[in-house]
Amino acid sequence: MKTFRFVAGAAAVCVLIALLVANTCMFVVHERDQVVVTRLNKPVHVIVGDRAPEQFEPLKTEILHAARRTGEGAEKLKISMGAGIYFKAPFADTVERFPDVLMTYGVEEEAVVLADKKTLVVDNFARWRIENPLLFRISVRTITGANGALDDVIYSAVREELGRNDLTEVIRTTNKHVGTDVPATTDAPEDLEALNTMSDEITLGREKIMNSVTKRANDRTLTQYGIRVVDVRIRRADLLPENFQAVFGRMSAERSRISRGYRSEGQKQAEIIMGGTDRQVQVIRANAEREAAMMRGEADAEAIRIFAEAFSSNPELYSFVRSLEVLEESTPPGTEAILSADSGLFRLLKEGAARAD
Structure with a gap:
């Protein structure tokens, strides 16, 4: 029993010693870290973050160059890359960590x-x-x-x-002028020239x-x-406040030139639209009058044809109706007329009454 306790105690001591040695001999480099291991304040091992192979080799050269330039012992300097577990001399080496993040x-x-x-x-x-x-x-x-x-x-x-x-170069990223896209058909040379030169082109x-x-x-x-x-x-x-007024004045002048360009283009377009509308009205009116004249002519011809047929089929009826129309047109309502016995109209009325009986 005593032997078992002794062995267990010895094993525990060995484990503690092993952990202590491991803690002093090994260290972990995380993915977000870079490490410089120094021995008596002299760098002996540099561990950088993950790099592509074509980036690591130039960086390795730069690190060695920095070590030579500062006399930090480039001949014995070890350079590694990437996260993981690394070894160091116990109690003599010191691990200094630096962030490998943006x-x-x-x-x-x-x-x-x-x-x-x-x-x-x-x-x-x-x-x-x-x-x-x-x-x-x-x-x-x-x-x-x-x-x-x-x-x-x-x-x-x-x-x-x-x-x-200058200021224009510093505050702008493009030569496109916001809000100055005046159509190319603008017929206002002075305003267009002002619009085209209203702001300096940036290089x-x-x-x-x-x-x-x-x-x-x-x-x-x-x-x-x-x-x-x-x-x-x-x-x-x-x-600065003293520059505000000058910049504001320039902006106001530019906006005024832009508005003149738009007004000029609007007036031109209005004249074009009004002229086109007047021409359309004249064409429509002429076509309507022509069609109306044609319809009136056709109606008159049809009326003449109907009258001719009626006259040829019953001349006496036609003569009687025409006489009544003449009488109606020549005598207003309420008019008393005296007809002689030998009057053609009296005779026509008398014959019509006899036929009715």
Whole structure:
């Protein structure tokens, strides 16, 4: 029994010793980490995050170059890639971890003088990551130190690139003028010329300018701090109060030129529509009058034909009816007429009455 207890206790002690040794000899690198292992404050092992093979080899060269440049013992430096379990010398090696993620830094608002002498208050931000953990450790060591370095580098790049361009280049990304698509048929040369020249054509635009800012900043941070600047963008840009009135006046003049172009085009289209409508009315009226004349002629011809047939079939009846019509037309209602006995009309009435009896 005592022997069993002794063996169990010894096994437990061995397990504890093994765990302690494993804890001091091994460490885990996570997918979101990069590691620099130092021995007596000298780097001996650099572990970077996952990279494509064509990206890892140039990075490996840059890390070795940084080690040689700073005298950190490049000959004995080991460089690995990817997450996993790694070994280190117990008690002698120290593991320093750095994030392998994309980080965002908001640069402080700064006033920038543009090429056209306008002052723009720019609020921008940058997205960055640690590309070379060894150089990062040597130069800035911490995220706070990196933010301070980025602030200087990015502001310098923004000031230089924006200072080469005027306000139109900085705020616009395309030569398309919103709301100025006046039809090509506009018959107002002066207004069209004003519309076509109302805004300066850009050669770069904000997108290309900020790409240049990103490249300029990245070239400096990558070689000095091991930081890759992925993107620099303007969050907000404001003019100083003294520039507002000048810009507002220019915008008002541009809108006035646009409105004149639209009014001119509207008047032209109205005249075209009115002229076409008048022509259509004249054509419709002429066609209607022609058809009416044809219908009246046909009706008169039909009436003549009917009268002719009636006269030829019963001349006496026709003569009697015509006499009555003449009498009705010649004597208003209530008129008393005296007819002589030898009057043709009296004779006709007398004969008609006799026939009725």
